[in-house]
Amino acid sequence: MSYSSHADEDDDVEIEEEYLGDYASVRSIVKEALPFQILATIGGAVAGFIFAGMTNELEMIPGLIVIAPAVLGMRGNISCTLGSRLGSAIHMGLITKIENNPELTNNIYGSLLLGLIMSIALGIIGHTMTVLLGFESAGILALTSIAVLAGVSSGIILSVIAVLLALGMFRFGFDPDNVVTPSIATIGDIVSMLMLFLSAKVVLML
Template sequence: MAGDRSGTWTVRGIARAMLPLLAVLTVVEVGSGLVLDTFENQLLRYPALLVLVPVTIGTAGNLGSILAARLSTAFHLGTLSFAPDDDRLLGNAVATVALALTTFPAVGASAWAVTSLSGGAALGVGTVVLVATVSGAVLAVLAVAVTLVATYAAYRLRLDPDDVVIPAVTNVCDVLGVLVLFGAVRVLV
């Protein structure tokens, strides 16, 4: 059958494609932990920020993963073009950013509410929501860029984007999430 990719669905094929990627992504994640460690004092001073860390990086990774899944499906259907004027590509990118702009304010309000209920809200709700929203907007744009680059790289390297794009996007968004969140904190708090 034309286009049959079943030859890549072997343990050896999957390991050959994934092991180098997972090794690099492990180093990236360690870097994220080291960056996070440098902000320990600020996290302890403002517990709402501590609550924001996993939610922010998780939500950014989820947004990138949703886009990656959509692009991977379009790739397999043969409808994905990497042209800047591709309406489907642009529509999915805009939808990802719009989803972030509606999700992250709720993330910030929830983080503030949780820390407030536990008696640890040292920052005002407006500040926490602003930090979450700004971080989310920047992360959404970065998640779109990372997803597009990872999908295009998978295409050029003849790898199945289903195998490599989501792990790459979620791990890179973890690191970017920490950097962007604390960049926003430095500017806004």
């Protein structure tokens, strides 16, 4: 084996050790992720407080309590997936700026369209399940309207936050994969619950 081959192997070993030390070590993962996980826990409690303040809306809109957890779960799943895709695209060098970036716009539009489709389905499923289980429902139109308003509005807000967060964390030297998903999950719970609350009020005023 030539000297150059040995040198290449040594370089590969050094790169691997540097990667494990700076990026993939247990210490670096915990150091980056722990603060955001703590914030995620606090954010979940904040979302709970918002939900606790919706007593009047829950009483006046039968079936709202059925779709509320589903709205949070749906929005969290879609937004976290968007955050993960953005993080992967940034690591691959596909997203380096916000302007004129097809990869970025396709991810955002896909996320918003998926949110709209699932919101409509959620309203229909929520009404159907409520009726089948023998409970009173505010009606398929009311529940679907609330789900769509809450899902689309929170989707737009969270898409903007996901993009800014992913690009910002990467530029400041953080790994987006460790930061974006828990952050979006936390912010998503708060934003989705707040939009659900406001959407319920809008429907009650109609």
